[in-house]
Amino acid sequence: MEQVAVTAASAEAATKQGSQAPLFANLASVVTGSDLPAGLKQAVLDVLAQQTPLNSGLDGADVESAFQKSGLFFEASLAAGARAPAGTAPDLKAALLVLRQTLTTLETAAPRAAAIPAATTGTPQVATAPAQAAGEAAQSAAASGPEIAQTPRNANLAAAVLAEIAGNAQQAAMPRTMSAGLAASLLQEAMQNLPRLTGNVPGSNKAVPDGHSFEAAARATPPPFRGALPSPQAIASPSLAPDTPLSATVHRLLDDTDAAIARQTLLQVASLPDRTDASGHRIDPAVPQWNFEIPFATPQGTAMAQFEISRDGAGESADPAKQAWRARFTLNVEPAGPVHALITLNGDKTFVRMWAERPATVQQLRAGIGELNQALTRAELKPGDILVREGTPPQPAPARAGHFLDRAT
Secondary structure, eight states, X not given: OHHHHHHHHHHHHHTTOOXXXXXXXXXXXXXXXXXXXXXXXXXHHHHHTTOEEOSTTOOHHHHHHHHHTSSTTHHHXXXXXXOOOTTSOSSHHHHHHHHHHHHHHHHHTHHHHTTSOTTOSHHHHHHTHHHHHHHHHHHHHOSSOOOOOOOOSOTHHHHHHHHHHHHHHHHHHOOOOOOTHHHHHHHHHHHHOOOOOOSSOTTOSOOXXXXXXXXXXXXXXXXXXXXXXXXXXXXXXXXXXXXXOHHHHHHHHHHHHXXXXXXXXXXXXHTOSXXXXXXXXXXXXXXXXXEEEEEEEETTEEEEEEEEEEEEOTTTOSOGGGSEEEEEEEEEETTTEEEEEEEEEETTEEEEEEEESSHXXXXXXXXXXXXXXXXXXXXXXXXXXXXXXXXXXXXOOOOOOOOOOOTTO
């Protein structure tokens, strides 16, 4: 049943998923609109509040917090009885579900909603329903509350590299696994997503120039799956203006929200144990691996960074200190462009590999190796080799075809 549910959820989500960047861009653009209903505005603010500032002050605690509220553990948290503070969304996926329900309610009552004042009282109450429904689905699907995965130790190692990349970009710019119960929840969520028409936003005479070209590029982001390299995602420009009519705003935001939720589903499926990775190799269910994304707030807009955190050599040593942790991520912020990083914590040493697709960024990163060494030392990490290369990381090796015997000989 789990395999069937996960397969169905994956197939459904893969046809809708896209980068979450266009959604964040449009939300930031329309949040100041004067005709935005109060309930919708609050739902928009709750999603935007899930961003993490990307600057030189970023530390391990920030990365750990962003990991926990990425949406990866939403159903697991609900099944475990975790509660968020009143009036706040526990994580990004919860905020997206509330936003979608609010938008769906407005779209259903579109003719009437146009005449309702912005201070409507019905929307806020409706907005709380998706989180409650998701919680009931997760709790009924899981016989026992799943254990929520813990963040790998020393989250500072990723934060130090992110801060280094962010610092270089700003300087240049200035001149756990989840239980089987989750599968049922994923299936229910996938089946609730109705296909929507895509294309130009109707009713808007103030579209942002080239907005759809940015959106098309973001939509082309390949779906995440276990074992694949993280995908760089460019910061999107909004395709909605603050004065776009409410009906057009709701229609476009629903498309963007559906794409974002579908991507969240695929990230969760990619983090399930006992799966086959991109190379065709069977994954050891005892080895944890998490795939998630963090929306980083930058001066240019929201940068979506895709992460993969995993443990190597789980069966080689019973001593946790001798087990290697690996974190890889991809970030695309102008003017640095796409930067890919692989950080390995092996024993008492931390090894860093970075790839930049632009020669100027390679030079900047190499010039900052000394500072990165100091940052790792301050984080109580013993620096190992730090290498910066031009290009992209090597692709995973394809699965072996097998061995064949020529019986004729």
